[in-house]
Amino acid sequence: MKRTRLLSRLWEFQNKYGYIPNNAISEIAQKLRVSKIEIEGVISFYHFFHRKPTGKYIIYLNNSIISEFNGFADIKAAFEKETGCTFNSYDNNPLFSLFETSCIGLSDQEPAALINFYPFTHLTPEKVKSIIEKLRNYEAIESIANNPTCKIQYTPTEEKTIFFRNYTIGNSLKKIKPNNQNKLLANIEKAKLEGRGGAFFSTAAKWNACKASKNTKKYIICNADEGEPGTFKDKALLNNYPGLVIEGMIIAAFITGSKNGFIYLRAEYKYLLKKLENTINEFTEKGFLGKNILGIDAFNFKIKIELGAGAYVCGAETALIESLEGFRGEPRIRKYFPTENGYLGHSTVVNNVETFAMASRIIELGPNFINTIGTKQSKGTKIISIAGDVAKPGIYEIEWGTSIQQLLHLSQATAPHYIQISGPSGECINNSEFHRKICEEDLICGGSIMVFNKFRSIIQILENFTKFFKIESCGACTPCRAGNQILHEKILKIKRGICTSKDLEEIKQWGKIMQYSSRCGLGQYAANTLMMAVDKFNDYFNLKVETCTDNCNVEFDMQNAVYDYDLIINTQANNLQ
Amino acid sequence: MENISFKLDGRTCTAEKGTNLIEAAKQNGIFIPTLCHFKHLNPLGSCRVCTVNLNGRPVAGCTISLQEGMDIEVNTTELLDTRKAILEMMFVEGNHFCPSCEKSGDCQMQNLGYETGIRFTRYPHLFVDRLVDARPERIVVNQNRCIKCKRCIEEVKTNDGFSVFSFTQRGNSTKVSVDYEQEAKLSEIEAERAMQICPTGSILVKGKTFSKPFGNRQFDLGPEGKQFSLDKIKKHKTTNKKKRIATTSLAGCFGCHMSMLDIDLGLLDLLEVVEFNKSPITDIKNFTEHCDIGLIEGGCCNTHNIEVLREFRKHCDILVSVGECAIWGGLPAIRNTVPLEECLREAYLESMTSEEGATIIPNHEDIPKILNKVYSNHEVVKIDYHIPGCPPNANHIWNVVKHILFEEEYSIAYPEFKYD
16 A cells, blocks of 8 residues: 555545544554554544544534634534534444534535535524434435535626636647647746635746656646635535636646646535546546547546545645645645655646636637736636625625725625635735725735624634634644644633733734744734734724733733632532532 | 855855755854754754744745855844744743753753743743653653654654654644554663653653753753852942842742842841841831832732732832742642642542541632632733742842842843753
8 A cells, every 4th residue: 555545545444434443543554564653643633534433424513703603603502402412522422423623615605514524504503403303314414415506696797707607628628739838838827827726826937847847757736625714716616617627737737747637625525526526537538638638649647536634734735745645734844846846756736726727718718818807917817705794605706906895895795894805814904995906916815705794703703713723733833833822812811801902012923923933824824814903903902902001010810810719619618518 | 065155144154065054054153043953854844943034034944955145144133032932932832840850951942941041931821731641661751841843753763664753633732642562662772862852851761861960961050150249239338228129939939038048148248238128038027118129939829929919019119020930830830731620629628638528628718719720920910020940049039139229231141041
């Protein structure tokens, strides 16, 4: 057995037994000739692998902020009441196991949960009751699960729509001609395609680096590990136009000379697996995948789908590569680009789902057409997922340069106050910035917009975000692992109402240290929102904290400090009576 | 090999091409503190203490292999503070009770604490309950002290090439776990090597921890200027009015007070320039006058401590936390990782001497209430200075106090720094 097979092997055990038993670990460790603790280390890194027996139905309830504002607490209580189980514990119930999980990409249909990876959306306590009853009555889970399709709420006028226009399989591949790699690459470059996962690195530069690499083996990896809370645009693409994404990968393979591709699909989107496999089969049948593709000699390319196992950080390209290789998903140190030293040391291109889809549209429609849409820096359109306090949550394909105001109007936002751009690691904006435009020149956006109205507690939002980073940090470097914990404690302190303006200053200073010294993007961006919110919503924070000068009193919460003791003594007194 | 030149804090240096920055800087006389970097290991970049600026961008120094023309900044104000901040994060994340640690004096993290001048941490301590695993054959792994540098994971292998350690869990629960089966294969010497490469006291070999006595250890430096100079005190005698000092011991052991008395006869000279108000030394119970300086030993573990501390804040111009307990809780704070109820139950209801049903958890309106955890003094009131040590050396205490009282500039010298 190869190490690269580790995650899929673990999935086999997880699916078969509901957990990964000791003898499975022994077996794997023996086959890979590694110590058992190493396998243990990989298993415990991924949220969806269990080391203790679970019930027949594993229920993962999303605890993102959107879910919290839509009744998470009630749904959680309802699940516990109906199943008799407790969340996040192994209580030996043969039927059910309950776990909280980070965003599952259904923010437009919250509260939502995955039961054995089938989606259940728009949950209410009544609905929970009926689901559990049906499951107890052996009803097939497929038949009661919801359709995860998210609504495409908006596309620009027909001629300006790029992604969600008519799609015919193989349309972009027609442009592939023997030895025209350079021309295709030039087109990608001309349309200024940049990584749509949120890093906005030039795609042409990345592909060119891989093309130029002397490495004998090259890999194309599609990053479908869309973990940023509030984001579900990649899911929409994979669900509606899986072929478009695959064509993008084929084009990339043709340009760079790669023979192998992977789609790293997050386990939360397991329900898309079948569809993707079918699409790949269709492509193979049509001769678009496999050997001598399109009749071009020695143009061989195949795509394999690998399933993640619940780790946000694996969306970072080097962490994703580690994960594919069968290791803990810890991002690598920034010494090489993956195009120099990637998957198994080979030259590797990792791109987001949307980037590949856009690439195939660029090739299909031509850069001249694409360049008529968008702004000077950002060409074409962008897929945005909008969730939160809007009447029309869902997918929006917008022309670059659309303003926040327009989006709020389109999505029918109610009393918008706090808007989170690009998820927790992005930035927040207040109502003085609604005129800002989504494009590289102004406000860059990875794909998620969460709208919160003025009745939502900003502290609750920030608490949810810091808790998320605290859990999802890979734990390999100090500033991110410890820093997120420290910031989370700080938020809890503000929540308890014993903060002064000095605490807010500290949030900014400490966040800066994390930005400055963390090993990868997760740690570098984790404190961003917090630091921005302190400045942008100072009206809100000024009501929460006491302003203090150099010589201010330290606030000490005596009530909280003696609470435990009083409780113990009172209980003792009651027991003695 | 080809030699290249690069810039280190503006100075042009040379080294072999591809040399690791940490080593090259050492050769050129510049010390870059680091905890995870270890000789021939592949760069790990996990502790981040060696963060430097490479051509203006922050990078972990241990991950840089030198190329021609690199411009590296090591000691800017921002970088020095970042390094200190990262170390402070390590101190608050784990439970580093230096006074009770077997590795104290030989601990590289402790040494970097001295080096960067950490008297107190800017962050509150997290006090997470962590495992002490004594199950392995030869070693004990104390998670309280682990800084997750990964040195042991990369370096400690059995003869047949199996790893002994691995990270398990993730996020804030990440920890280094031991493979018992593989660990049992280690020889005594290999186990000791594991203890040596651990930069803290997280990996210990059973029966070997005190083989090198305290006082002879790598970072056990004696205090500078052993004797307290009398002349220096008398210089201040011209001052008309005596300066007033108050002292107290909160949740402490009076060890810091014993240390203060350790200046012996110097105390008589001192009394010519200062007088003590409320203090165990004079047995004055209540403040009779406003004081210039208050010395606090111990942290706050009950409501009485809080009251006394607040009283001190009211009656003293300057407050100084003396010793580890005052600064962050110290030894009494060992209980902070355990819920209060469990502590009280263990102490009063289920202890060796308690009889079932005959003992209760003490409570009365006259006795102070126990707080849910031990608090450091600066969490309760504003503290102006911190003197680390357990206890701080007598000269050190008086050096600090004297300089504060007579407004002279003073910074703690490296050899005077002590956490144990």
